[in-house]
Amino acid sequence: MxxxxxxxxxxxxxxxxxxxxxxxxxxxxxxxxxxTSMTDIHTAAQATGRKPSEFVGLxxxxxxxxxxxxxHSLRNLVLYTVVFLVGTMVMGFVWAWLLDRPxxxxxxxxxxxxxxxxxxxxxxxxxxxxxLNSNQGENASGLNRLFQILGxxxxxxNWWNNVNYGIAAIxxxxxxxxxxYVMALFLAGFRxxxxxxxxxxxxxxxxxxxxxxxxxxxxxxxxxxxAVVIIGHMSLKAFDLIMSISKPAxxxxxxxxxxxxxxxxxxxxxxxxxxxxxxxxxxxxLIVPYLVHTARAEKS
Amino acid sequence: MRRMxxxxxxxxxxxxxxACSSGGDDEATSTSTGTEAGSGGDVExxxxxxxxxxxxxxxxxxxxxxxxxxxxxFVNGAVAGGAGSAAKDLLQxxxxxxxxxxTFQAHAGKELTDYIDAGQLEDVSALYDDYDLTDVFPPxxxxxxxxxxxxxxxxxxxxxxxxxxxxxxxxxxxxxxxAATYDSIEAWFPALDAxxxxxxxxxxxxxxxxxxxxxxxxxxxxxxxxxxxxxxDGTTDWSSTEVTAALTDFEKLMSYTNTDRDGLDWPEATQLxxxxxAAFNVMGDWAVAAFExxxxxxxxxYIYFPVPGSADLFGFLADSFTLPVGAxxxxxxxxxxxxxxxxxxxxxxxxxxxSIPARTDADPADFSEYQQSAIKxxxxxxIVPSLAHxxxxxxxxxxxxxxxxxxxxxxxxxxxxxxSELAAxxxx
Numbered sequence: 001m002x003x004x005x006x007x008x009x010x011x012x013x014x015x016x017x018x019x020x021x022x023x024x025x026x027x028x029x030x031x032x033x034x035x036t037s038m039t040d041i042h043t044a045a046q047a048t049g050r051k052p053s054e055f056v057g058l059x060x061x062x063x064x065x066x067x068x069x070x071x072h073s074l075r076n077l078v079l080y081t082v083v084f085l086v087g088t089m090v091m092g093f094v095w096a097w098l099l100d101r102p103x104x105x106x107x108x109x110x111x112x113x114x115x116x117x118x119x120x121x122x123x124x125x126x127x128x129x130x131x132l133n134s135n136q137g138e139n140a141s142g143l144n145r146l147f148q149i150l151g152x153x154x155x156x157x158n159w160w161n162n163v164n165y166g167i168a169a170i171x172x173x174x175x176x177x178x179x180x181y182v183m184a185l186f187l188a189g190f191r192x193x194x195x196x197x198x199x200x201x202x203x204x205x206x207x208x209x210x211x212x213x214x215x216x217x218x219x220x221x222x223x224x225x226x227a228v229v230i231i232g233h234m235s236l237k238a239f240d241l242i243m244s245i246s247k248p249a250x251x252x253x254x255x256x257x258x259x260x261x262x263x264x265x266x267x268x269x270x271x272x273x274x275x276x277x278x279x280x281x282x283x284x285x286l287i288v289p290y291l292v293h294t295a296r297a298e299k300s
Numbered sequence: 301m302r303r304m305x306x307x308x309x310x311x312x313x314x315x316x317x318x319a320c321s322s323g324g325d326d327e328a329t330s331t332s333t334g335t336e337a338g339s340g341g342d343v344e345x346x347x348x349x350x351x352x353x354x355x356x357x358x359x360x361x362x363x364x365x366x367x368x369x370x371x372x373x374f375v376n377g378a379v380a381g382g383a384g385s386a387a388k389d390l391l392q393x394x395x396x397x398x399x400x401x402x403t404f405q406a407h408a409g410k411e412l413t414d415y416i417d418a419g420q421l422e423d424v425s426a427l428y429d430d431y432d433l434t435d436v437f438p439p440x441x442x443x444x445x446x447x448x449x450x451x452x453x454x455x456x457x458x459x460x461x462x463x464x465x466x467x468x469x470x471x472x473x474x475x476x477x478x479a480a481t482y483d484s485i486e487a488w489f490p491a492l493d494a495x496x497x498x499x500x501x502x503x504x505x506x507x508x509x510x511x512x513x514x515x516x517x518x519x520x521x522x523x524x525x526x527x528x529x530x531x532x533d534g535t536t537d538w539s540s541t542e543v544t545a546a547l548t549d550f551e552k553l554m555s556y557t558n559t560d561r562d563g564l565d566w567p568e569a570t571q572l573x574x575x576x577x578a579a580f581n582v583m584g585d586w587a588v589a590a591f592e593x594x595x596x597x598x599x600x601x602y603i604y605f606p607v608p609g610s611a612d613l614f615g616f617l618a619d620s621f622t623l624p625v626g627a628x629x630x631x632x633x634x635x636x637x638x639x640x641x642x643x644x645x646x647x648x649x650x651x652x653x654x655s656i657p658a659r660t661d662a663d664p665a666d667f668s669e670y671q672q673s674a675i676k677x678x679x680x681x682x683i684v685p686s687l688a689h690x691x692x693x694x695x696x697x698x699x700x701x702x703x704x705x706x707x708x709x710x711x712x713x714x715x716x717x718x719x720s721e722l723a724a725x726x727x728x
Contacts, residue, residue, distance in 0.1 A: 249508035
């Protein structure tokens with residue numbers, strides 16, 4: 001027994017501070033949050049315990065998922081995630097592919113594409129709010145004005161103020177900011193493929209397309225998966241960019257994270273917690289299979 | 301198996317810490333009440349007055365406080381951002397954690413309901429007698445502040461929500477007489493049509509809360525004071541045809557507004573009128589500060605009048621100060637409330653902020669031209685509570701009404717759906 005302690009004790013002692021902190025502030029608070037989401041704490045008086053609150057099980061979840069307002073938020077979230085994900089993956093891959101061939105000024109382009117990531121969502125949101133101004137015709141500004149100057153006025157639209165697809169317009173600045181990051185991931189992936197493999201393929205008579213299709217793409221799939229997971233979970237948590245361009249009360253740009261904020265501000269802690277759990281589950285659906293996959297890959 | 305044991309260990313540690321932390325909380329509260337200062341000490345005043353005319357007003361009020369109560373030290377707890385929403389969020393957390401400031405700013409009226417229900421505010425009606433405030437505030441205001449025979453805050457200033465600001469040059473260009481008056485919303489439409497025909501924005505508005513501000517003034521105008529007040533105490537039916545008529549007017553008014561409204565806040569909407577891009581703007585009377593800051597002259601550069609049809613109504617909202625339960629320095633907070641309610645305090649504060657004193661005994665000669673007209677209106681008009689600024693309804697009701705309004709004005713719901721959602725919101 002003492003020998004076992006001697007073997008396990010020091011490492012356990014060393015990692016225990018972080019274990020405890022993560023245990024309390026991540027898993028402990030998730031547990032408390034789930035507990036709150038299953039109560040009927042919808043008023044300030046119940047939140048402070050002055051009025052009784054009781055356990056109601058999954059009622060808040062069923063109510064939320066049945067409400068048209070929350071369904072609208074979820075629909076917005078899906079639309080935003082799809083546009084954001086497809087946009088960054090396509091742009092990032094194309095840029096990486098272009099820069100992969102030795103090109104002059106590659107370093108400059110790489111920095112130019114990466115720079116937007118250094119800007120905070122709040123700061124870029126302030127600028128994009130102006131660029132995405134929904135006025136058309138005489139009062140137009142931002143991109144709509146640019147379209148007029150370029151002689152393509154039919155491209156003008158009301159951007160994020162479109163009640164059905166407005167949220168997709170907010171994905172544009174997000175794509176602008178994170179395409180460079182995806183590019184860097186893919187570029188690292190390209191550089192990680194030994195030149196010999198390409199040469200071998202060419203010697204065997206593979207066309208340039210076949211070379212990409214059968215030699216390079218399969219080697220890039222782990223990178224692509226990481227990019228999808230990273231961008232996907234960022235997208236699901238989208239809040240700051242939306243708050244900075246739009247306002248929390250605007251119906252057209254509501255997503256679950258904004259709902260959570262509005263519920264919390266109105267002392268409706270139970271529903272806010274329920275939205276938080278729903279978001280956590282959605283993110284988990286994306287991330288857990290990825291973690292399982294990487295764990296298996298590491299083992300083998 | 302080993303993994304299971306580790307998880308169990310983490311869970312046990314978590315529980316232990318949770319127990320510790322709740323124990324620590326109680327201890328903190330008891331020490332803070334134990335070190336109460338009998339007199340003197342710091343007074344933390346929590347507001348969202350961090351910039352512009354609001355900051356100037358607070359500074360002036362602090363000046364009076366330091367002369368009236370030199371034994372206390374003012375500690376500025378102002379939190380900037382989001383027209384008060386950042387401050388309210390922080391306040392919510394602090395009250396929840398039993399760490400209240402000595403006194404905090406809140407809109408007078410129903411917005412206090414949540415704090416009152418949560419037992420976070422002390423009844424200050426005794427202070428109204430101590431400081432002789434009962435006779436200097438108008439009785440209609442006191443009625444609006446009283447909840448079950450108790451009053452939980454002392455108002456520092458009054459704003460009027462139902463005001464129209466207009467650019468006379470734009471009106472003249474549209475062939476309108478800037479001096480014209482309109483008796484009802486109905487009578488206002490031809491003027492809006494005339495402006496729209498010139499290609500300018502007839503009515504500028506900003507994001508959701510300013511649209512709710514517009515909605516409340518239409519309701520005041522179309523329903524009249526009794527029916528409007530009835531919306532908040534349940535005696536007026538939200539599904540009635542008179543409400544439908546008001547909402548139809550609201551829908552029509554929104555059709556005259558700028559298309560980029562949801563991305564703007566009120567200063568940008570008012571700026572459209574100042575710059576001559578729009579003719580009219582419905583906004584509370586803090587808008588006058590925007591005109592004055594840019595050296596615009598009332599009468600020639602801009603004109604103002606109550607929203608058509610509500611000339612004898614005063615859409616009231618007020619900032620007020622409270623005494624939170626468990627304030628570290630309650631005597632200091634009472635001294636602050638004394639200054640807030642005093643004639644000197646209200647005069648100094650409102651001269652700088654541009655609002656009007658809640659007291660009726662202030663000398664109008666001390667104030668600007670607009671303020672003098674507002675003081676006169678405040679004394680003779682019927683006072684009705686503002687919805688958008690927390691006087692008429694609780695935060696929950698206001699949030700639900702805002703959501704329904706945003707949905708309607710973005711075109712996601714029709715008038716009938718909007719009306720039924722409003723009815724549901726008022727009942728929430």
